[in-house]
Amino acid sequence: xxxxxxxxxxxxxxxxxxxxxxxxxxxxxxxxxxxxxxxxxxxxxxxxxxxxxxxxxxxxxxxxxxxxxxxxxxxxxxxxxxxxxxxxxxxxxxxxxxxxxxxxxxxxxxxxxxxxxxxxxxxxxxxxxxxxxxxxxxxxxxxxxxxxxxxxxxxxxxxxxxxxxxxxxxxxxxxxxxxxxxxxxxxxxxxxxxxxxxxxxxxxxxxxxxxxxxxxxxxxxxxxxxxxxxxxxxxxxxxxxxxxxxxxxxxxxxxxxxxxxxxxxxxxxxxxxxxxxxxxxxxxxxxxxxxxxxxxxxxxxxxxxxxxxxxxxxxxxxxxxxxxxxxxxxxxxxxxxxxxxxxxxxxxxxxxxxxxxxxxxxxxxxxxxxxxxxxxxxxx
Amino acid sequence: xxxxxxxxxxxxxxxxxxxxxxxxxxxxxxxxxxxxxxxxxxxxxxxxxxxxxxxxxxxxxxxxxxxxxxxxxxxxxxxxxxxxxxxxxxxxxxxxxxxxxxxxxxxxxxxxxxxxxxxxxxxxxxxxxxxxxxxxxxxxxxxxxxxxxxxxxxxxxxxxxxxxxxxxxxxxxxxxxxxxxxxxxxxxxxxxxxxxxxxxxxxxxxxxxxxxxxxxxxxxxxxxxxxxxxxxxxxxxxxxxxxxxxxxxxxxxxxxxxxxxxxxxxxxxxxxxxxxxxxxxxxxxxxxxxxxxx
Numbered sequence: 001x002x003x004x005x006x007x008x009x010x011x012x013x014x015x016x017x018x019x020x021x022x023x024x025x026x027x028x029x030x031x032x033x034x035x036x037x038x039x040x041x042x043x044x045x046x047x048x049x050x051x052x053x054x055x056x057x058x059x060x061x062x063x064x065x066x067x068x069x070x071x072x073x074x075x076x077x078x079x080x081x082x083x084x085x086x087x088x089x090x091x092x093x094x095x096x097x098x099x100x101x102x103x104x105x106x107x108x109x110x111x112x113x114x115x116x117x118x119x120x121x122x123x124x125x126x127x128x129x130x131x132x133x134x135x136x137x138x139x140x141x142x143x144x145x146x147x148x149x150x151x152x153x154x155x156x157x158x159x160x161x162x163x164x165x166x167x168x169x170x171x172x173x174x175x176x177x178x179x180x181x182x183x184x185x186x187x188x189x190x191x192x193x194x195x196x197x198x199x200x201x202x203x204x205x206x207x208x209x210x211x212x213x214x215x216x217x218x219x220x221x222x223x224x225x226x227x228x229x230x231x232x233x234x235x236x237x238x239x240x241x242x243x244x245x246x247x248x249x250x251x252x253x254x255x256x257x258x259x260x261x262x263x264x265x266x267x268x269x270x271x272x273x274x275x276x277x278x279x280x281x282x283x284x285x286x287x288x289x290x291x292x293x294x295x296x297x298x299x300x301x302x303x304x305x306x307x308x309x310x311x312x313x314x315x316x317x318x319x320x321x322x323x324x325x326x327x328x329x330x331x332x333x334x335x336x337x338x339x340x341x342x343x344x345x346x347x348x349x350x351x352x353x354x355x356x357x358x359x360x361x362x363x364x365x366x367x368x369x370x371x372x373x374x375x376x377x378x379x380x
Numbered sequence: 381x382x383x384x385x386x387x388x389x390x391x392x393x394x395x396x397x398x399x400x401x402x403x404x405x406x407x408x409x410x411x412x413x414x415x416x417x418x419x420x421x422x423x424x425x426x427x428x429x430x431x432x433x434x435x436x437x438x439x440x441x442x443x444x445x446x447x448x449x450x451x452x453x454x455x456x457x458x459x460x461x462x463x464x465x466x467x468x469x470x471x472x473x474x475x476x477x478x479x480x481x482x483x484x485x486x487x488x489x490x491x492x493x494x495x496x497x498x499x500x501x502x503x504x505x506x507x508x509x510x511x512x513x514x515x516x517x518x519x520x521x522x523x524x525x526x527x528x529x530x531x532x533x534x535x536x537x538x539x540x541x542x543x544x545x546x547x548x549x550x551x552x553x554x555x556x557x558x559x560x561x562x563x564x565x566x567x568x569x570x571x572x573x574x575x576x577x578x579x580x581x582x583x584x585x586x587x588x589x590x591x592x593x594x595x596x597x598x599x600x601x602x603x604x605x606x607x608x609x610x611x612x613x614x615x616x617x618x619x620x621x622x623x624x625x626x627x628x629x630x631x632x633x634x635x636x637x638x639x640x641x642x643x644x645x646x647x648x649x650x651x652x653x654x655x656x657x658x659x660x661x662x663x664x665x666x667x668x669x670x671x672x673x674x
Contacts, residue, residue, distance in 0.1 A: 087638040094640075098435065123435060190537065191518075232623050238540045239622055252519040253539065368433045371639050379456070379623030380634035 043299045046076045050089070050108040052288070053081040053243065054266060055160065057320025065316050069307050075300060080105070085242055086114040086197070093293065097125040102295015107304065109159050113199030113286035113359070115366040117156065118149040120291055126155045127292040133302040136309035136327075144287065144326045148362050156289040157305050160262070160323035163346070163357060164200040164284040167259035169249055170273040176256040178280045179208035183231040191255035193248075194228065196240035198374040199360040200284060201228065201258055207282035207358060216364035221373075229377050240378050249274065261346045265322030276346070278356045285357040287326065318347055428646035437642060445647035453631050453648060457655060460627040463542075463617075464610035467549040471557035471606050472599065474550070479558050480591075483565040490566075497558050505552060509619050512548055513539065516620070545625045548616035553609065557602035564598025565591070600667055608656055628652055 047069075056063045056079065066077045083089045090110070093103045110116040120126045131137055140157065150156045168176045172191065176182050182192055183205075194201040202224045203213040209227065211220035231237045238254070246263055248254045250271045264276035292301045308314060308327075315333035318325040319341040334342040345353050364370055394401050428445055430437040450457070482493045500508060516522055516538040526532040538544055568591060576586040614629030628648065635645035 085638075087640075091637040091640065094435070119435070190535070190540070235622075237623070248513075248517070251517060253517050368639075368641075372641075375634055375639055377623065378634070379626030380631045380638075 041297055041299050043075070043303065044106075044297045045074065046078060047107070047297075047300050047304050048078045048080070048105045049304070050080045050082050050105045051159070052083045052109065054263065055081070055109075055288075055321055055323070057316050064320075065308070065313050068313065069304060072307065073303060075303065077304075083109060086111050086116050090116045090119070094125075097294055098123070100294065103293055104295075105293055106296035106301040107290050108293055109288045109290055111197075111199075111286055111288050112147060112149065112362075113164075113203070113284060113365065114197065115362075117147075117289055117291070118362060118366060120293070121149055121155055125294050127294065127296060127298050128154050129157065129292065129305065130298050130302040133299060134306040134309065136306045139309050139311060139314075139328045141326050141328055147287070147289075150289075156291050157309070158326035159288040159290050160318065160321060160325060161285060161287040162323045163261040163278060163349070164195070164204055164258060164286065165261060165276055165278045166204075166256060167245075167249060167264045167274060167276045168256035169252060169254065169271075170275055172252060172255040175275065175277070177277065179204050179258075182256055182258070182279075183227060183236055188255050189234070189236050190238050191253070192231075192237050193239045193241045193245050193254055193257040194237055195245075195258050195260075196242060196378060198371065199286065199365055200260075201240070202364070202370075202374065203284040203358065203360045204258060204279055204282075207284070208279060210281065213282075213284060213358045213364075214361050216361040216370075221364060221370055225373050225377060232377060232379075262322035262324075265344065265346050278353065282356050282358060285354070285359060322347055324349060424646045424649060427642050428650055430643040430646075432643075434640035434642070442643060445643050446651060449644055449647045449651050453628060456626055456628045456631050457651065459625070460611050460613075460629065460652075461655070461659065463546050463549060463625075463627060464607050464613075466546050467553065467610050468557070468603050468607045470546070470550045471554055472561075472603065475554060475558040475561055475602070476599075479562040479565055483562055483568075484570075494559075494562065497555055501555055506615060508552065509548055509615050512544070512551070512620060516544055539620060540622045542621070542625055544620040545616050545627075548620045549610050549613055552613075552616065553606045556605040556609070560601035560605060561595065561598040564595045564601075568594045596667070603663075604660070607659075611656055612652060 057065050063079060066079055070076055089108070093105075093108070096103050110120060134157075137153070137157070140153070144158050144161075145153060147153075147156075166176050166179070166182055173188060176185070176188070182188065202216075202221065205224040205227050206213045206216065206220055209220070209223055211217075211223065228237070241257070243260075243263060245254060245257045245259055246267055249257055249259070250267060259276060261276060264274055268274050268276075290301075290305060292298055308317065311327050311329035311333045314325045314327035314330045315337055318330055319334050319338050322344075324347060331342055331348050334348070341347055349357075426439065427437070429439060429442050431440045431442040431445075432438050478497075482490055486493050514520060518537050518539060523532060523536070523538055526538070527534060527536065532538075572590050572594070573586055576590050581589065611627075612629045612632075614627060614633050617625050617627045617630050618633075632645050632648050632652070635641045635648065
């Protein structure tokens with residue numbers, strides 16, 4: 001509804017004298033933010049939230065922090081675990097968003113080691129946060145205050161962060177400490193998977209070669225691609241996966257794989273034989289970002305974001321999922337909640353660990369030629 | 381239908397315009413095809429001639445999309461036809477004796493056995509394929525047995541191999557072969573076989589000269605219903621294969637949903653349709669068109 005009004009206004013303005021030829025660019029600019037800076041819409045009674053699976057604190061079939069949010073604000077949450085891959089989620093919603101229509105969601109998440117946060121923002125398919133409703137934004141850690149795709153945090157706030165490294169099953173192999181070992185050790189042949197997300201897999205291979213994943217060049221990218229291709233050709237790599245490495249790793253089809261830190265943190269509870277480590281030459285750190293898509297309620301979404309930026313709530317989510325929070329003071333709260341988790345460096349990485357991690361080069365993630373080369377490695 | 385139960389005016393209309401009736405009956409189907417087949421097909425055609433990168437595609441009569449699609453993905457295209465072909469033959473060889481037995485020997489249990497063929501397919505396609513991940517798992521019972529009897533090496537496996545992908549396709553499309561075959565076998569008049577016997581045909585001769593030709597429409601229908609969707613399948617290669625088993629369906633899926641390269645995806649879809657049509661024409665030429673229509 002809201003969008004239609006905005007488009008109507010633009011059309012009137014166009015008719016009133018702006019050159020008709022300028023209209024297309026106005027359309028592009030429209031959702032881009034000038035139209036609907038913060039506030040403006042009403043608080044709703046329901047929040048629709050799209051997120052990845054296993055990405056919210058869980059107790060039985062309930063999500064305690066969502067229940068607390070409803071108790072505190074009266075806003076019910078429809079929580080959808082319908083993001084299984086950044087690419088596929090984007091492909092699904094880009095149709096309606098490009099028409100200026102909503103997608104029935106007030107918040108979605110997108111990972112910064114894909115090209116999608118940039119696309120959502122540059123296409124004007126997300127709405128500005130209402131920072132007046134988010135006083136807790138002052139709790140955002142400094143390191144996350146100014147990402148390249150949204151330097152002022154106008155449209156986004158971090159949900160959780162995680163690391164890309166190596167997981168292995170101790171029943172089948174000793175420690176797998178480097179990506180070279182993962183891709184070349186004959187003992188692991190055919191029992192290795194990598195992630196199909198380019199940023200994760202190419203990033204760790206670049207780091208392994210001594211190249212900087214945060215500043216990719218054609219040479220360093222091609223070196224990484226060749227290394228992965230060689231491992232595919234030799235049969236070392238069995239498949240490329242999303243979250244679905246978890247099951248085969250636990251039941252022994254896989255000896256080792258490129259994996260996300262928090263997944264393994266939660267798997268270890270049932271499978272103490274599973275280990276995870278940052279590769280010796282470095283791993284990747286990434287952050288999922290909450291965004292308000294066109295048609296979403298800014299007031300409702302901003303109210304929720306404020307709620308999860310309370311360190312007490314953020315601590316429950318971080319401890320419950322095994323991923324890293326971007327909220328200041330969360331560790332202090334986690335100590336009160338669960339001292340064991342509070343000392344887990346995978347959830348609360350220390351400086352030594354952070355020094356081993358790089359962020360992917362945004363230019364690499366959006367490079368069409370690189371994407372095509374990566375798809376060819378996947379056999380596609 | 382147009383008679384006593386319909387509104388009086390309607391009945392009158394159909395009586396007065398008898399030649400219009402077939403067209404009116406045709407209209408819903410034709411409309412359905414136009415809206416849900418022709419329009420998307422035209423849009424796909426439009427998209428296949430665009431150029432540019434997401435999100436700014438422009439229509440530029442980019443015919444090179446087609447030649448590029450063919451040259452860049454020839455391997456996956458050929459592989460799709462190879463896998464679909466093997467799976468179709470395997471389905472035929474497995475299904476024929478089975479449904480033959482059901483049609484001629486199962487007597488009153490026929491419907492029960494048919495239900496057994498169809499029952500697994502009450503479960504969704506994806507879940508059925510995922511089940512194979514567990515059945516064929518490296519540490520699972522099947523691989524354990526095959527290793528025990530030395531069919532597989534100690535580090536041999538079934539998952540993530542060509543064998544797993546082709547087997548998955550064979551399994552998933554089996555009823556599309558079995559059911560048309562059953563229908564054609566079940567219709568065969570038993571007296572024809574008796575007559576063959578009376579004329580001193582051996583059982584093999586009777587099968588080759590009576591049963592097989594009479595079941596040909598079922599074979600043709602079954603092979604088409606199996607081969608066409610199998611050639612475009614991507615789930616089996618995705619879940620049971622490796623990058624070396626990717627089929628054309630995987631490429632199209634990835635181009636549409638992962639690379640967001642819509643023009644290439646659209647042109648690949650057309651290349652696949654065209655390739656299937658060419659294969660069908662050859663097939664029709666060989667078996668004769670009257671068998672295609674039964």
